[in-house]
Amino acid sequence: MSPTDSRASRDVPSKATLFCPDCGHQGRYDGDWIVVERYGGTHYRCPDCHAELTVRPTHTTGHPTRVMDTYWQAVDRSVRAWRGLWHRLLSP
Numbered sequence: 001m002s003p004t005d006s007r008a009s010r011d012v013p014s015k016a017t018l019f020c021p022d023c024g025h026q027g028r029y030d031g032d033w034i035v036v037e038r039y040g041g042t043h044y045r046c047p048d049c050h051a052e053l054t055v056r057p058t059h060t061t062g063h064p065t066r067v068m069d070t071y072w073q074a075v076d077r078s079v080r081a082w083r084g085l086w087h088r089l090l091s092p
Contacts, residue, residue, distance in 0.1 A: 032047045039058075
C-alpha cells in the first residue's frame with residue numbers, strides 16, 4: 001500500500017488544503033479560492049462566504065518600500081472600515 005492509498009483511505013486532507021474558518025469550505029490552495037493581489041500581499045478569500053483566510057505578504061527589501069507597505073495597509077483598513085459602516089447605515 002502506497003502512502004497515497006493510506007491517506008485516501010483515512011480521508012486526511014493534504015498539507016496543501018486550505019480551510020475556511022467561517023463556513024467550513026475546503027480545497028487546495030490553488031483551487032477555487034478567490035485570490036486578490038494587493039500592494040504588499042496576496043489575500044485568499046473563501047469562494048462561498050468571502051471570508052479572508054490569510055494574507056501572504058509580498059517580500060520586499062529596502063526601507064522606503066516598507067514605509068509604503070505600511071501606508072497602503074492603513075489606507076486599505078480605513079477604506080474597509082468606512083465601507084462597512086456605510087453598508088450598515090444603508091441596510092434596512
